[in-house]
Amino acid sequence: MSVLKNWDINLRQSEKKTLRSFFLLYLFFTVVLLSFMAIYYYNTQKDLMLKDKRLELSKYANDEIKKLKYLQINFDKVPRIYPRDKRFKSAIYDSVYTKIFSLLDVNKVDLNEDIYLQNNYIIYIKDLESYYLGAKYVVIEVKDNGIWKKQVYNNLFSYGSIVLFALLLMGYFLLYLLLKPMREVISLLDRFIKDTTHELNTPISTILSNIELSNKHELDEKLQKRLDRIKIGAKTISNLYQDLLFLTLSEKMESRKETVDLKALLSERIEYFSLFFDSKKITLKQSLKDNVSLHVDKNRLTKLIDNLFSNAIKYNKIKGEIEVVLEDNYFCIKDSGRGIEKDKLEQIFKRYERADKSVGGFGIGLSIVSKIAHEEGLKVEISSIFKKETIVKVSW
Amino acid sequence: MRNLIFVLSVLLNLNASVYQKNCVACHKNSPVKMDKFFYLYLLKYSSAIETKYAMKLYLQNPKKENSVLSPELLKRFKIKKKTTLSKKELEKAIDEYWEIYKIFGKLK
Incomplete structure (x- = not known):
C-alpha cells in the first residue's frame, strides 16, 4: 500500500497483515453492499418493466376472455378450438389450479402471482369473475425482449464501477486517516532511533579507541579487569549500534x-x-x-x-x-x-x-x-x- | 312379438345407468337441456370437486339460494323436488354427468 511506502521503518509483517485484512474486509463489504444495491436496482427496474407491460397484457387477457365466453356459449355449435392469438400464448386453469388447456412454452405457472418473469417470458395471470369453460385463471405469456435487462446491466456496470471506485477511494483515505497517528508515532520513533544511533557512534568509538590505545602492561591486574569489562560493555553497545544502523539504513546502503x-x-x-x-x-x-x-x-x-x-x-x-x-x-x-x-x-x-x-x-x-x-x-x-x-x- | 319388445325394453332399462334413468329421462323433455345446466354450474364453480359438490348439495336439498338458474328461469321451472336417490347413487350419477360434459380433453 502506497500509504506505507515512505516509512523509513517499515511496518512489521503482522501489522501489514492486519492492514491487508482490513483492506480486504473493506473491499468485501463494499462489494457486498454494491451487490445488494445492484439486486435492489435490478428488481426495481424489473418491476417497472412489468408494470409497463401489465396494461398491455391485461388487454390481451380481456380479449382472450371474450373468446372463451363465445366458445362456452357456442360450445356445441362451433368447432371446439381453443382461441389462439399471434400476439401472445395463453392457458386456462380451474379454481384448484388444474390445467384445462395450455399453449404456453413454460411448464409451471405460479397462479398466486399477478405478473412475473420466468425463463425470459413475461407471465400475466388474470382471475375470471365468471368461469367460462370452468376457467378461473387465464394465463397470458409473452416473450421478454430483454432490452430493459441490457439497459440495466449497462447502468449497473457503469454506475457500479464509479461507485466502487469512489468507495475504494474513500476506503483508502479512511485507512490513511486511521494510520496517520500511528505513522506519526513510528516516524517520531524512527527519527529518535536515527538521531540516537548517530549520537551513539562518537562516544562508543572514543571509548573503544581509548581502551585499545591504553597500555595494558602499565596497569595492575585489577584495573586491567575493569578495563576489560568496560571494553565488553562498549562493544555490546557498539554491536547494538551496528544493528540499529543496519535496521534503519540497510535499504539505503x-x-x-x-x-x-x-x-x-x-x-x-x-x-x-x-x-x-x-x-x-x-x-x-x-x-x-x-x-x-x-x-x-x-x-x-x-x-x-x-x-x-x-x-x-x-x-x-x-x-x-x-x-x-x-x-x-x-x-x-x-x-x-x-x-x-x-x-x-x-x-x-x-x-x-x-x-x-x-x-x-x-x-x-x-x-x-x-x-x-x-x-x-x-x-x-x-x-x-x-x-x-x-x-x-x-x-x- | 309385443311380449318380446316389452322384455327387451325392460332389459335395456335394467342395463341403463342411474344417471340415464334418473336424470336424462326427465330432462330430455325439458326445454333446458342437460349441457346447459352443466355449463351454468361450470360458470359458477369452475373445478370438478366444487361443481360436483354444488350439484349434490342442490339435488339433496333444492333451494332458490343454491340453484344456478336465474330468477326468471326459476320462476318458469320452479324448484325441483328433492332427490330420492341414495348418496352413493347420486354421486355416481353426478360423476357420469361430469364425465360426459367436462371440458378437459375436449379442446384442440
Missing part, C-alpha cells in the same frame, strides 16, 4: 560484494568476541577449513556472524561451550546454552520475537541474520535441543 575468506573473517570475529568468551568462561572449539570463500558483502556477513556469536554467548551458560565449524559449503555455530523450544523455532526470525526473555535484548538479532541471509543468498537453519544446545547452520 548499497551492497558491495567482494570475495571474503571465511576462515579469516570467522577468526577475526572470534578474536573480537574473545573478551566476551572469557567473561563467561566459555570454552571455544573451532574447526575452520582453509580456502573457503564467498562472494558477498563483507560488512553484512560480519553483521550476520556477530549476531550469531552474540546470541551464542548471551544464551550460553557460565563455563559453557561454543563450537565453530567451517566446511566447504557451510559454517555453523553451536552453543551449549538454554536451547529453544520446538514451537518457538518457527517464530524466532521475526523481529522483536525472543524465545528466552530472561536475558537482555530486543529480539532483532536473528531478524537481521535472516534479512542478510536472504539478501546474500544464504540459507540459515536452526536446530535446537531445549535446555541443551542450539546449532545455527549457514549454508550456501
Whole structure:
C-alpha cells in the first residue's frame, strides 16, 4: 500500500497483515453492499418493466376472455378450438389450479402471482369473475425482449464501477486517516532511533579507541579487569549500534560484494568476541577449513556472524561451550546454552520475537541474520535441543 | 312379438345407468337441456370437486339460494323436488354427468 511506502521503518509483517485484512474486509463489504444495491436496482427496474407491460397484457387477457365466453356459449355449435392469438400464448386453469388447456412454452405457472418473469417470458395471470369453460385463471405469456435487462446491466456496470471506485477511494483515505497517528508515532520513533544511533557512534568509538590505545602492561591486574569489562560493555553497545544502523539504513546502503575468506573473517570475529568468551568462561572449539570463500558483502556477513556469536554467548551458560565449524559449503555455530523450544523455532526470525526473555535484548538479532541471509543468498537453519544446545547452520 | 319388445325394453332399462334413468329421462323433455345446466354450474364453480359438490348439495336439498338458474328461469321451472336417490347413487350419477360434459380433453 502506497500509504506505507515512505516509512523509513517499515511496518512489521503482522501489522501489514492486519492492514491487508482490513483492506480486504473493506473491499468485501463494499462489494457486498454494491451487490445488494445492484439486486435492489435490478428488481426495481424489473418491476417497472412489468408494470409497463401489465396494461398491455391485461388487454390481451380481456380479449382472450371474450373468446372463451363465445366458445362456452357456442360450445356445441362451433368447432371446439381453443382461441389462439399471434400476439401472445395463453392457458386456462380451474379454481384448484388444474390445467384445462395450455399453449404456453413454460411448464409451471405460479397462479398466486399477478405478473412475473420466468425463463425470459413475461407471465400475466388474470382471475375470471365468471368461469367460462370452468376457467378461473387465464394465463397470458409473452416473450421478454430483454432490452430493459441490457439497459440495466449497462447502468449497473457503469454506475457500479464509479461507485466502487469512489468507495475504494474513500476506503483508502479512511485507512490513511486511521494510520496517520500511528505513522506519526513510528516516524517520531524512527527519527529518535536515527538521531540516537548517530549520537551513539562518537562516544562508543572514543571509548573503544581509548581502551585499545591504553597500555595494558602499565596497569595492575585489577584495573586491567575493569578495563576489560568496560571494553565488553562498549562493544555490546557498539554491536547494538551496528544493528540499529543496519535496521534503519540497510535499504539505503548499497551492497558491495567482494570475495571474503571465511576462515579469516570467522577468526577475526572470534578474536573480537574473545573478551566476551572469557567473561563467561566459555570454552571455544573451532574447526575452520582453509580456502573457503564467498562472494558477498563483507560488512553484512560480519553483521550476520556477530549476531550469531552474540546470541551464542548471551544464551550460553557460565563455563559453557561454543563450537565453530567451517566446511566447504557451510559454517555453523553451536552453543551449549538454554536451547529453544520446538514451537518457538518457527517464530524466532521475526523481529522483536525472543524465545528466552530472561536475558537482555530486543529480539532483532536473528531478524537481521535472516534479512542478510536472504539478501546474500544464504540459507540459515536452526536446530535446537531445549535446555541443551542450539546449532545455527549457514549454508550456501 | 309385443311380449318380446316389452322384455327387451325392460332389459335395456335394467342395463341403463342411474344417471340415464334418473336424470336424462326427465330432462330430455325439458326445454333446458342437460349441457346447459352443466355449463351454468361450470360458470359458477369452475373445478370438478366444487361443481360436483354444488350439484349434490342442490339435488339433496333444492333451494332458490343454491340453484344456478336465474330468477326468471326459476320462476318458469320452479324448484325441483328433492332427490330420492341414495348418496352413493347420486354421486355416481353426478360423476357420469361430469364425465360426459367436462371440458378437459375436449379442446384442440
